[in-house]
Amino acid sequence: xxxxxxxxxxxxxxxxxxxxxxxxxxxxxxxxxxxxxxxxxxxxxxxxxxxxxxxxxxxxxxxxxxxxxxxxxxxxxxxxxxxxxxxxxxxxxxxxxxxxxxxxxxxxxxxxxxxxxxxxxxxxxxxxxxxxxxxxxxxxxxxxxxxxxxxxxxxxxxxxxxxxxxxxxxxxxxxxxxxxxxxxxxxxxxxxxxxxxxxxxxxxxxxxxxxxxxxxxxxxxxxxxxxxxxxxxxxxxxxxxxxxxxxxxxxxxxxxxxxxxxxxxxxxxxxxxxxxxxxxxxxxxxxxxxxxxxxxxxxxxxxxxxxxxxxxxxxxxxxxxxxxxxxxxxxxxxxxxxxxxxxxxxxxxxxxxxxxxxxxxxxxxxxxxxxxxxxxxxxxxxxxxxxxxxxxxxxxxxxxxxxxxxxxxxxxxxxxxxxxxxxxxxxxxxxxxxxxxxxxxxxxxxxxxxxxxxxxxxxxxxxxxxxxxxxxxxxxxxxxxxxxxxxxxxxxxxxxxxxxxxxxxxxxxxxxxxxxxxxxxxxxxxxxxxxxxxxxxxxxxxxxxxxxxxxxxxxxxxxxxxxxxxxxxxxxxxxxxxxxxxxxxxxxxxxxxxxxxxxxxxxxxxxxxxxxxxxxxxxxxxxxxxxxxxxxxxxxxxxxxxxxxxxxxxxxxxxxxxxxxxxxxxxxxxxxxxxxxxxxxxxxxxxxxxxxxxxxxxxxxxxxxxxxxxxxxxxxxxxxxxxxxxxxxxxxxxxxxxxxxxxxxxxxxxxxxxxxxxxxxxxxxxxxxxxxxxxxxxxxxxxxxxx
Amino acid sequence: xxxxxxxxxxxxxxxxxxxxxxxxxxxxxxxxxxxxxxxxxxxxxxxxxxxxxxxxxxxxxxxxxxxxxxxxxxxxxxxxxxxxxxxxxxxxxxxxxxxxxxxxxxxxxxxxxxxxxxxxxxxxxxxxxxxxxxxxxxxxxxxxxxxxxxxxxxx
Numbered sequence: 001x002x003x004x005x006x007x008x009x010x011x012x013x014x015x016x017x018x019x020x021x022x023x024x025x026x027x028x029x030x031x032x033x034x035x036x037x038x039x040x041x042x043x044x045x046x047x048x049x050x051x052x053x054x055x056x057x058x059x060x061x062x063x064x065x066x067x068x069x070x071x072x073x074x075x076x077x078x079x080x081x082x083x084x085x086x087x088x089x090x091x092x093x094x095x096x097x098x099x100x101x102x103x104x105x106x107x108x109x110x111x112x113x114x115x116x117x118x119x120x121x122x123x124x125x126x127x128x129x130x131x132x133x134x135x136x137x138x139x140x141x142x143x144x145x146x147x148x149x150x151x152x153x154x155x156x157x158x159x160x161x162x163x164x165x166x167x168x169x170x171x172x173x174x175x176x177x178x179x180x181x182x183x184x185x186x187x188x189x190x191x192x193x194x195x196x197x198x199x200x201x202x203x204x205x206x207x208x209x210x211x212x213x214x215x216x217x218x219x220x221x222x223x224x225x226x227x228x229x230x231x232x233x234x235x236x237x238x239x240x241x242x243x244x245x246x247x248x249x250x251x252x253x254x255x256x257x258x259x260x261x262x263x264x265x266x267x268x269x270x271x272x273x274x275x276x277x278x279x280x281x282x283x284x285x286x287x288x289x290x291x292x293x294x295x296x297x298x299x300x301x302x303x304x305x306x307x308x309x310x311x312x313x314x315x316x317x318x319x320x321x322x323x324x325x326x327x328x329x330x331x332x333x334x335x336x337x338x339x340x341x342x343x344x345x346x347x348x349x350x351x352x353x354x355x356x357x358x359x360x361x362x363x364x365x366x367x368x369x370x371x372x373x374x375x376x377x378x379x380x381x382x383x384x385x386x387x388x389x390x391x392x393x394x395x396x397x398x399x400x401x402x403x404x405x406x407x408x409x410x411x412x413x414x415x416x417x418x419x420x421x422x423x424x425x426x427x428x429x430x431x432x433x434x435x436x437x438x439x440x441x442x443x444x445x446x447x448x449x450x451x452x453x454x455x456x457x458x459x460x461x462x463x464x465x466x467x468x469x470x471x472x473x474x475x476x477x478x479x480x481x482x483x484x485x486x487x488x489x490x491x492x493x494x495x496x497x498x499x500x501x502x503x504x505x506x507x508x509x510x511x512x513x514x515x516x517x518x519x520x521x522x523x524x525x526x527x528x529x530x531x532x533x534x535x536x537x538x539x540x541x542x543x544x545x546x547x548x549x550x551x552x553x554x555x556x557x558x559x560x561x562x563x564x565x566x567x568x569x570x571x572x573x574x575x576x577x578x579x580x581x582x583x584x585x586x587x588x589x590x591x592x593x594x595x596x597x598x599x600x601x602x603x604x605x606x607x608x609x610x611x612x613x614x615x616x617x618x619x620x621x622x623x624x625x626x627x628x629x630x631x632x633x634x635x636x637x638x639x640x641x642x643x644x645x646x647x648x649x650x651x652x653x654x655x656x657x658x659x660x661x662x663x664x665x666x667x668x669x670x671x672x673x674x675x676x677x678x679x680x681x682x683x684x685x686x687x688x689x690x691x692x693x694x695x696x697x698x699x700x701x702x703x704x705x706x707x708x709x710x711x712x713x714x715x716x717x718x719x720x721x722x723x724x725x726x727x728x729x730x731x732x733x734x735x736x737x738x739x740x741x742x743x744x745x746x747x748x749x750x751x752x753x754x755x756x757x758x759x760x761x762x763x764x765x766x767x768x769x770x771x772x773x774x775x776x777x778x779x780x781x782x783x784x785x786x787x
Numbered sequence: 788x789x790x791x792x793x794x795x796x797x798x799x800x801x802x803x804x805x806x807x808x809x810x811x812x813x814x815x816x817x818x819x820x821x822x823x824x825x826x827x828x829x830x831x832x833x834x835x836x837x838x839x840x841x842x843x844x845x846x847x848x849x850x851x852x853x854x855x856x857x858x859x860x861x862x863x864x865x866x867x868x869x870x871x872x873x874x875x876x877x878x879x880x881x882x883x884x885x886x887x888x889x890x891x892x893x894x895x896x897x898x899x900x901x902x903x904x905x906x907x908x909x910x911x912x913x914x915x916x917x918x919x920x921x922x923x924x925x926x927x928x929x930x931x932x933x934x935x936x937x938x939x940x941x942x
């Protein structure tokens with residue numbers, strides 16, 4: 001049924017090259033170098049062999065490989081849709097392999113809302129080419145013109161009724177060849193699977209107790225490990241007090257594998273490792289092994305410098321033993337943490353690397369009035385609902401690690417560094433974990449598990465962090481200071497725009513060069529160093545993500561101040577700097593609109609030429625029933641926020657309604673409206689789920705979230721000390737999708753968060769006439785401005 | 788040491804200390820995946836199961852306190868092939884992102900619907916206030932529970 005719409009690509013098989021639109025544009029961006037292979041779109045460029053992406057089995061089913069991984073965003077389903085569409089196979093005949101250092105392409109990290117754009121484009125083009133190859137083989141075998149053949153559901157039919165199934169063609173279809181990106185994929189008008197709200201592949205197991213997560217992995221002989229982390233950053237393990245007998249649980253007889261003990265002792269001798277075999281009776285470092293030996297189920301205590309962990313037969317035994325160890329460990333404190341009350345002053349006083357990331361200079365008009373404002377955003381936690389987990393097994397010199405890392409290849413690189421093993425001997429297999437929302441402890445726990453696995457005599461070790469570990473040791477989203485200064489012309493137009501931001505890096509992932517970014521590696525007897533923080537290049541940017549306005553201003557200057565010292569551990573949290581930048585810029589747009597006596601929606605549109613940007617703002621306003629000039633009543637109000645994520649990905653405009661309880665200072669967000677343009681929509685339900693989730697998570701960030709600490713420790717340790725939004729306070733969300741069949745698909749997972757923060761802050765200002773510029777909008781801050 | 792507990796209608800003898808939290812026994816001895824470790828201190832609800840029909844946080848419920856009580860986990864409700872109305876509704880509404888919190892929500896919802904088969908939306912939101920979701924799937928969860936109620940959330 002697609003034969004007619006696919007003639008153009010079959011023509012390509014006859015020798016006439018049909019260029020896919022993405023290819024030449026990207027190719028043109030590359031300087032012509034005779035030796036260099038042509039640049040291919042998306043992740044095809046780094047993984048150029050077709051069979052790295054798609055294999056067809058003798059049963060005619062396809063195995064589709066992707067380096068992008070499921071983190072609850074539905075990407076594996078969306079990528080399966082793309083592959084099934086191009087291959088003309090039913091979804092049920094697509095098996096997905098994702099995130100495996102021995103089976104899947106290296107696509108770096110699943111982050112930045114890039115998966116649909118990079119992996120999706122690769123699979124779209126690879127799928128089209130594989131289908132063309134199958135068609136070519138079939139044409140030869142049937143002695144028919146390829147253009148006359150039809151394909152449906154993995155069966156190729158000739159006009160005379162003869163058919164060939166993919167399975168019959170698989171052996172002759174050579175997919176071990178370079179992708180060309182020259183076979184045109186289906187036009188959107190021919191899509192039957194792309195664009196449909198296909199149910200996610202992972203959900204049935206998740207709602208019936210199927211094995212869905214690395215936490216659920218139970219390998220034969222598996223042991224359980226727990227880590228005893230220092231009390232604070234940089235603390236050093238000095239030794240042990242005697243374990244207090246009162247904390248030792250009465251023992252039961254546990255039969256220990258004596259060969260295991262022997263093996264550990266042997267390794268210790270040979271490698272000078274500090275994995276202490278139980279039963280040695282040794283009292284190394286003041287640590288009384290006889291005491292811990294009395295604890296049921298304990299197999300080994302592993303110490304390497306200030307890294308300390310314990311392995312036990314049962315999970316609760318590992319937890320108990322870790323508590324006993326924690327109780328007896330003596331630490332030398334690290335450097336004190338800065339004063340939370342003055343954290344922004346502290347950060348601003350640190351040395352910076354400064355960069356003008358964007359500048360537009362035209363003569364300044366006369367009569368311009370300048371205004372300034374400073375906005376602040378605190379450290380925020382990923383706060384995954386499930387603490388990070390990994391399973392590792394060292395057998396025959398090969399380390400296998402099951403991990404929910406967002407990037408199995410970068411993780412493998414850092415593991416190799418820390419374990420001093422060749423990367424080729426480490427196999428990282430992605431297995432889902434709880435949602436991570438960026439770089440949390442997923443990678444760290446993989447090293448923890450691997451370090452313990454070295455002392456487990458070949459048995460697999462499962463390590464899950466405890467709740468307090470997750471909160472106190474994860475890398476946070478950086479605190480930021482944003483200073484705005486803009487000039488308004490007498491006509492009420494923005495004549496000048498100056499924006500400076502101060503931030504730590506937003507990327508300390510294992511993919512960063514020049515160091516090891518796995519937590520435990522910094523605490524080994526031979527400690528390793530983290531990577532030097534560096535500026536992430538525009539246009540995507542890091543701290544300065546979305547710092548360049550999409551609005552058309554005659555003059556603008558945007559400066560990024562990268563603070564290199566990191567008093568708290570930081571890395572990538574969903575949106576990087578975009579959440580804070582959009583909060584500040586879109587708040588300031590409303591402040592300027594107020595000064596210009598203009599309606600916030602009209603004021604934005606007056607400064608905005610980008611048609612797709614205008615369209616989402618107009619659609620959101622229409623959906624919400626926005627009334628120009630409508631004022632709040634002191635208690636209720638509404639506000640708008642807009643951004644195109646990274647200035648490259650999905651366009652989102654958000655309108656939020658707030659209700660302010662003036663007595664308690666509590667801000668409620670009963671309803672949020674959003675309009676979304678993500679280009680060609682792959683899965684509308686998946687897109688809505690991502691946007692709605694982003695809206696709700698950002699509402700929580702904006703109203704409540706802030707990492708607490710004092711000089712001696714991180715004080716956000718659990719859900720009481722780091723509360724998040726709960727069910728009764730979650731806004732009702734209404735979303736309008738604007739499909740763009742002729743536009744490329746855009747990443748959406750991080751597109752809503754910035755606009756939501758601004759919309760809520762603007763709604764608060766509309767309701768009360770007071771502006772809050774410090775996040776989060778806590779009752780204390782609300783009461784302080786309302787008086 | 789072995790303790791007998793009754794889970795999803797069957798008796799099990801488990802080789803665990805009496806003070807072991809039920810969660811680890813469910814997951815590691817009985818191979819039941821649904822109840823999840825989220826906090827270990829009864830704050831998040833990811834480990835919620837039913838004990839004699841009432842929601843309980845299995846991370847702080849020690850097995851010695853169970854006695855003859857009947858423990859029901861999400862696995863006890865239905866399967867992918869024969870889902871309970873709640874499971875069918877969560878699938879129909881695609882009420883998950885990462886899904887880690889979902890079994891806890893479902894068991895809390897099960898107890899809610901058993902007690903109040905036709906709850907209002909506000910009652911559902913209030914009834915699920917003690918469970919945390921980080922991905923922002925809350926509204927889908929509410930829709931799924933209301934849908935299950937329409938189809939008869941009781942077993």
